[in-house]
Amino acid sequence: MKPFCFADGQIISTEKASIHPMDLGLIRGYGIFDFFRTVNFQALFLDSYLDRFFASAEKTFLPLDYSRAELKAVIQDLIEKNHLKEGGIRMVLSGGVSSNHFSPAKGKLFIFAESLIFPAQEKYDKGIKLLSLEYVRPIAEIKTTNYALPVWDSMRWKDAGAEDVLYHMNGIISESSRSNFFIVKDGVISTPDAHVLMGITRKNVIELAGNVQIRPVSMQEALNADETFITSTTKVLLPVTQIDEHEIGTGRPGPVSLDLLEKFRKLEREICY
Missing domain, CATH: 3.30.470.10 (Aminotransferase class 4, branched-chain amino acid transferase, N-terminal domain)
Known part of the structure; x- marks a missing residue:
């Protein structure tokens, strides 16, 4: 501070x-x-x-x-x-x-x-792991201070070598505890449409990507995706290469994710320098 x-x-x-x-x-x-x-x-x-x-x-x-x-x-x-x-x-x-x-x-x-510390470069190079959690965040469209569940549950993530959780209910994904979630399949990018915070980074990534499908995204789709990634203010765009014990795609950050990350960083430079 x-x-x-x-x-x-x-x-x-x-x-x-x-x-x-x-x-x-x-x-x-x-x-x-x-x-x-x-x-x-x-x-x-x-x-x-x-x-x-x-x-x-x-x-x-x-x-x-x-x-x-x-x-x-x-x-x-x-x-x-x-x-x-x-x-x-x-x-x-x-x-x-x-x-x-x-x-x-x-x-x-x-x-x-x-002060702000970004995730280690290794996480961008290799991707991260998320743990699935059956949960829907209350009044998800509002950025409230109520983070009791993920703060409590974060001790489990640490033991499992995970970065965060992936919320889902009845097989449909919403978001991570502090990030929005995207999948890529056959070059098409999709992101959940309900029970999510309308992230500012999410908004800009959607604009940079163009033609993003904003719709219900199932857990099965995520597991079968070519790429998955999360977006947030403090992470920007972080590739997800594992959900629970399931490897996503090739198990490495994919070209769509890395291209969007570079486009976002270029946008930052254009705005602030």
């Missing part, structure tokens, strides 16, 4: 940021957040992330008393004060202190600057 954050309506020392112990964010796990990267001191795809943050606040009935322009100014100040050339910005809006300790209230806005 970097030394300066935004809390209580001002930029302060991060170590002095605090929250009421009865805030719903603590006692009920109720709140929203969003996270985006900085590249060359610029917030990458900032408008898209702010669109999602404002939408999440509205859908969760949490007042957000800042305009887009005000948030942009705060974010730029934090980037400069923390000298955040390449890193991450995390916006968190808590559930607030509720009179009945249950209903959403006026929460507290925090904006933190963070």
Whole structure:
């Protein structure tokens, strides 16, 4: 965590940021957040992330008393004060202190600057393993702070040598715990259409690829795919070469995945340099 954050309506020392112990964010796990990267001191795809943050606040009935322009100014100040050339910005809006300790209230806005470590290059070169998990994330279209299940379950992934999980229900895949999921079969790219967070990286990968099928994707399709990969802010595009004990395709990152990763990195350079 970097030394300066935004809390209580001002930029302060991060170590002095605090929250009421009865805030719903603590006692009920109720709140929203969003996270985006900085590249060359610029917030990458900032408008898209702010669109999602404002939408999440509205859908969760949490007042957000800042305009887009005000948030942009705060974010730029934090980037400069923390000298955040390449890193991450995390916006968190808590559930607030509720009179009945249950209903959403006026929460507290925090904006933190963070160092960012990408997955090791070896994971891009060799691909990663996912573990299947029968689960649908609650109100998946909202980026809530409720990650209790995957945080608890992550100890299982470590023991199994996996990067993350792959959620599915009744044989239909939705997403990973922190990423969107794609398959490639005979050159055609598909990604799940329901019970997913509309990821910003997902959105840009779809635009870069063109003609992506957004539809129900079955677990059997994923196991029989030529390639599979996940996308997220912190991973960009990470090839998936194993689901449970099943090898995907050749067991190596495929040409479609690697081409899209290079196109995304080129897009970053065009925007930020």
